[in-house]
Amino acid sequence: MTAQEPAASIRIDDRRPRARGDRRPTAAALLSLLAALSPSPARAQQQGQEGQATPQAPESGAAVPRGPGGAIVTPPASTAAPAGKATPPRALNYTPPEYPPEAEKQGREASVTLQLDIDRDGRVKHAVVVESAGHGFDESALAAAQKLEFEPARRADGTPAPARILYRYSFTLKTASPPPAAGEPAKPAESLRGTVLASGGDVPLAGATVSVARVASAGAGAATAAAPPELTTDEGGAFAFAALPPGRYQVTIAAPGFEPLAVEEALAPGEQLEVKYRLLPQGDGLEVTVRGKRPPREVTKRTIEQREINRIPGTNGDALRSLQNLPGVARPPSIAGLLIVRGSGPQDTQTFVDGTQVPLIYHFGGLSSVVPTEMLDRIDFYPGNFSAKYGRVQGGIVDVALRSPKEDGKLHGLAQMDLIDARVLLEGPVPFLDNTRFMVAGRRSYIGESFGPVLEAAGAGVTQAPVYYDYQVLLETEPTPSARLRLTFFGSDDALELLLSDPAPNEPALSGNVGLHTAFQRLQLRYDHELTDKDRLDGVLALARDDADFGIGPIYFQLDLKTISGRLEYARRISKGTVFNAGLDVFAGLYAVNLRAPGPNRPGEPPNQPFSTRTLQEVSRDGDFFYPAAYAELELAPTPRAKIVPGLRVDYQDLNQQVTVSPRVNGRFDVVPGFPRTTVKGGLGVFHQPPQFQEVIPPLGNPSLKSTRALHYAAGVEQELTRHIEASAEGFYKQLDELVVGVNRPGSIQLDYQNVGSGRVIGGEFLLKYKPDDRFFGWAAYTLSRSTRVPEPGEPERLVSFDQTHILTVLGSYRLGDGWEFGARFRLVSGNLVTPNVCNVNEQSCDPYRTNALFYAPTGTYTPIPFSGPNSERLPAFHQLDLRLDKTWRFKTWRLSAYLDVQNVYNNANSEAIQYNYNYTARQYVTGLPILPSFGMRGEF
Numbered sequence: 001m002t003a004q005e006p007a008a009s010i011r012i013d014d015r016r017p018r019a020r021g022d023r024r025p026t027a028a029a030l031l032s033l034l035a036a037l038s039p040s041p042a043r044a045q046q047q048g049q050e051g052q053a054t055p056q057a058p059e060s061g062a063a064v065p066r067g068p069g070g071a072i073v074t075p076p077a078s079t080a081a082p083a084g085k086a087t088p089p090r091a092l093n094y095t096p097p098e099y100p101p102e103a104e105k106q107g108r109e110a111s112v113t114l115q116l117d118i119d120r121d122g123r124v125k126h127a128v129v130v131e132s133a134g135h136g137f138d139e140s141a142l143a144a145a146q147k148l149e150f151e152p153a154r155r156a157d158g159t160p161a162p163a164r165i166l167y168r169y170s171f172t173l174k175t176a177s178p179p180p181a182a183g184e185p186a187k188p189a190e191s192l193r194g195t196v197l198a199s200g201g202d203v204p205l206a207g208a209t210v211s212v213a214r215v216a217s218a219g220a221g222a223a224t225a226a227a228p229p230e231l232t233t234d235e236g237g238a239f240a241f242a243a244l245p246p247g248r249y250q251v252t253i254a255a256p257g258f259e260p261l262a263v264e265e266a267l268a269p270g271e272q273l274e275v276k277y278r279l280l281p282q283g284d285g286l287e288v289t290v291r292g293k294r295p296p297r298e299v300t301k302r303t304i305e306q307r308e309i310n311r312i313p314g315t316n317g318d319a320l321r322s323l324q325n326l327p328g329v330a331r332p333p334s335i336a337g338l339l340i341v342r343g344s345g346p347q348d349t350q351t352f353v354d355g356t357q358v359p360l361i362y363h364f365g366g367l368s369s370v371v372p373t374e375m376l377d378r379i380d381f382y383p384g385n386f387s388a389k390y391g392r393v394q395g396g397i398v399d400v401a402l403r404s405p406k407e408d409g410k411l412h413g414l415a416q417m418d419l420i421d422a423r424v425l426l427e428g429p430v431p432f433l434d435n436t437r438f439m440v441a442g443r444r445s446y447i448g449e450s451f452g453p454v455l456e457a458a459g460a461g462v463t464q465a466p467v468y469y470d471y472q473v474l475l476e477t478e479p480t481p482s483a484r485l486r487l488t489f490f491g492s493d494d495a496l497e498l499l500l501s502d503p504a505p506n507e508p509a510l511s512g513n514v515g516l517h518t519a520f521q522r523l524q525l526r527y528d529h530e531l532t533d534k535d536r537l538d539g540v541l542a543l544a545r546d547d548a549d550f551g552i553g554p555i556y557f558q559l560d561l562k563t564i565s566g567r568l569e570y571a572r573r574i575s576k577g578t579v580f581n582a583g584l585d586v587f588a589g590l591y592a593v594n595l596r597a598p599g600p601n602r603p604g605e606p607p608n609q610p611f612s613t614r615t616l617q618e619v620s621r622d623g624d625f626f627y628p629a630a631y632a633e634l635e636l637a638p639t640p641r642a643k644i645v646p647g648l649r650v651d652y653q654d655l656n657q658q659v660t661v662s663p664r665v666n667g668r669f670d671v672v673p674g675f676p677r678t679t680v681k682g683g684l685g686v687f688h689q690p691p692q693f694q695e696v697i698p699p700l701g702n703p704s705l706k707s708t709r710a711l712h713y714a715a716g717v718e719q720e721l722t723r724h725i726e727a728s729a730e731g732f733y734k735q736l737d738e739l740v741v742g743v744n745r746p747g748s749i750q751l752d753y754q755n756v757g758s759g760r761v762i763g764g765e766f767l768l769k770y771k772p773d774d775r776f777f778g779w780a781a782y783t784l785s786r787s788t789r790v791p792e793p794g795e796p797e798r799l800v801s802f803d804q805t806h807i808l809t810v811l812g813s814y815r816l817g818d819g820w821e822f823g824a825r826f827r828l829v830s831g832n833l834v835t836p837n838v839c840n841v842n843e844q845s846c847d848p849y850r851t852n853a854l855f856y857a858p859t860g861t862y863t864p865i866p867f868s869g870p871n872s873e874r875l876p877a878f879h880q881l882d883l884r885l886d887k888t889w890r891f892k893t894w895r896l897s898a899y900l901d902v903q904n905v906y907n908n909a910n911s912e913a914i915q916y917n918y919n920y921t922a923r924q925y926v927t928g929l930p931i932l933p934s935f936g937m938r939g940e941f
Helices: 028-034 101-105 137-145 320-325 447-457
Strands: 052-056 110-118 124-131 163-172 192-198 209-214 230-232 238-241 247-254 261-267 273-279 302-304 350-353 356-358 376-382 397-402 412-417 421-429 436-445 462-477 483-500 512-530 535-552 555-575 578-598 616-636 642-653 658-672 678-689 708-720 725-744 751-770 776-790 806-817 820-829 853-856 861-864 878-890 895-903 911-916 923-927 932-940
Touching: 110 137, 124 137, 137 163, 192 247, 230 238, 247 273, 261 273, 320 376, 320 397, 356 512, 356 535
Parallel strands: 192 273, 350 397
Antiparallel strands: 052 163, 110 124, 110 163, 192 238, 209 230, 209 247, 247 261, 302 376, 350 356, 376 397, 412 421, 412 932, 421 436, 436 462, 462 483, 483 512, 512 535, 535 555, 555 578, 578 616, 616 642, 642 658, 658 678, 678 708, 708 725, 725 751, 751 776, 776 806, 806 820, 820 878, 853 861, 878 895, 895 932, 911 923
16 A cells, blocks of 8 residues: 555535534635645645545635635645735644444545634634535544634734634545656556636636646656646636646636635646636725625715724723724713714714614613624624615614634633622523524623712712613524524613602702613524525514603603514525615514603793693594515626625505605626725715604604604715734715704694605714734824804704714824733814804804893793704814723633723713703803723633
8 A cells, every 4th residue: 555645635515514603604716725725734745535524615715705804715835825815724633533444345436525614723613514425424524623623714914813614534445556666657548637617606707727836845857748828718717737747737827807726726636627627806995804704885984993992992892882993983971871973963874783684782871782792793894875675764884793702612611799789691502402502691880889879978968870681592503504693682771769868959840760771672583594696595584562650749751662673685686796685674663752841831921941840731643553574685796896886775654645766776886906905986876764763653643754864975085004014094975855843833742754854964984994903903083163054934043962073082002912902092183063052252253241030920830941053152172182991811721800880080070961040140161971980801711
């Protein structure tokens, strides 16, 4: 028997396994390329044997798109990757599987294809059978795969990254050929044939140049003279080399307009190797992560990566709070959990968790988000010009993806406590259910127990400080290798209660408890299935309940909402550079509203009098609603450097019986492809938002209201400066029409709602970002904007209260080594706008002798006289420095970490509002939070 290395034969395999954790899969070429494993020298000494099993890669040399934050996968030219290029995993050893004895006796041969998940350390953390052979072959292959070791996949910056590959074992019954006699040349044979295709559309490339060169090794001679130096592919992209002796060869493929490809192949004696190579268009510009995420359909999509997600200073380690550091996002008032995007109102931005909308993203005060960071896979933020997939909103979109439970077959968990809340998480395999995993988490605040008694003793009138909790339960399985099924139940609950022992001077009849309670639950079923190489189906269905209760003395508002929502999207790759997406989006449910509120002013009573002294009126209403929608989009790539996405969305709202049509188009073009890439982008579209329930449901609202409309315009440029640094600039303009405006109805507690308002938002966003590497990440973001409204035709244009002209955020985090990491964030923001009732004595126009309020004897209160128009005074600029320090200790089976997050380090007294005395003759600024340190500990296993 002769020494023979296992043949790493390349087989044609066009399946496309699903990439878990993302809404869109990458092409089959991605996993196929990662499976192109080069046999190591250690395997070359292995003795051939009867009944040997050889590892096989389904495809070789497949071109792979690249993605933000993921490893940029390019075909390896050799086992040593060139500088600046990302590399797939490379095998460091080979452990042959045991040939099943019974199968060998019966003369059975088989091939088993495995799907391997390889972690950042190059270890096989999970292996599943993709193509089964039975008869003991599957078990043998799985056992051998657990012993494999790899050089991990690496990004372009050299940092290791997790990856998923296909790995094939072929079990063949054959006797090793005897060594040739001394001086006898090896018998030539036709040994290498294949096809060259263009990645994406699988179009054959005619005229591509394919060359081979013998790889020199110890004891090997020069390349055989009989081997042609190069061939040209025919009309079908095919080629064949017919006289290559056994050995290792470097195959190089080149074609005009495509990235060159170089791979190594091993030719075994007497065998023909059949291959399929795919070439990536130069400057393709498709941004796709290793995990298989499709390129964005929007002009601007900002993704916060896992490296950054819980290390941004000033967020207390909360990933969703980090959204407030991105361009286009205004700073909300102190401890207000709001998202204000590109000059739109907080209610104009929607948040989705795994494809299902939730009513709020932050707990009371914005202290933490409603989904724990530990369960997040990614956060996608669209500040405008988003895809036709999203509707019923005219501001921005936040799409939060939950990660999959770990798949290494072990139980994992964590527990964390800090000064605000405590959380736990547990995940692992479900007992007695194959290929099924679970994850369960919960969190509860204890600031009520900690600070409530202190505040009450200090006379603050607090009976219950903010108390919140949230919970998540997730089950995930894969019914087939190309499908994923996920069942999730999650919810959130917030409660706050204050005691008004002494009525306020301007509200003499208002006393008792002030209570606020909000809660929501979601039961969600999600199914993703890659039907074929060209067809994909994604679906999500959710049952939901939302509750909101507000009470202050005898006044209350209650809302109970029970809904069902669902989305079904079908994607079809029609041809090279053309993808069609179509979907249905349904939102329906039941509502119940109860309200007790003061009635209108009494005859002869001036406006702005205490509402607590008026006669109370009650309103109750319940009913149902149905909001269906359909959308379609084309993703067009007319050239490798361009991408155009036209789309159309049609919505119907039964509460006001209105149909809205929203056409949209976005585009990108690589002016300079490759590195350093220069990309221009732009988009425009129509976005409709239905009126809120209280505005359209009678008797509270007006059923003839129409949806508000926003026209989005955006244009920008992206520029790579270095491999780690990129810059972008984008200008945006939003025209707002048919805005809902409410005015008082004479003799009624309801407002008269009409579509008479208009507005506009104009601005620019600038981002300079250092992409995360092993030690550092950071960015500088600046937004310049102006947001105005015209309440009614003929009225003057005025700024909205949440307009902020300048927003600057600079942050970064650096790993010091030995488990230490240090970060800092600095923010400088224009102050919020207020309507002054007393002039600012620091202004030249201030008249200190001006009358500021009128006394009304029947109620014994003062009515303020506005000093100037609405939102005419801007508070002083906000500025704050936040610091964060992390330390991690690693043990054999678990990890302990601690962090100190300090907000407002130099204790700046930022102004958040204006407070007046009883007769409006004096005023003072209300300041926000002082220096706020938070210390936390976490244990993980």
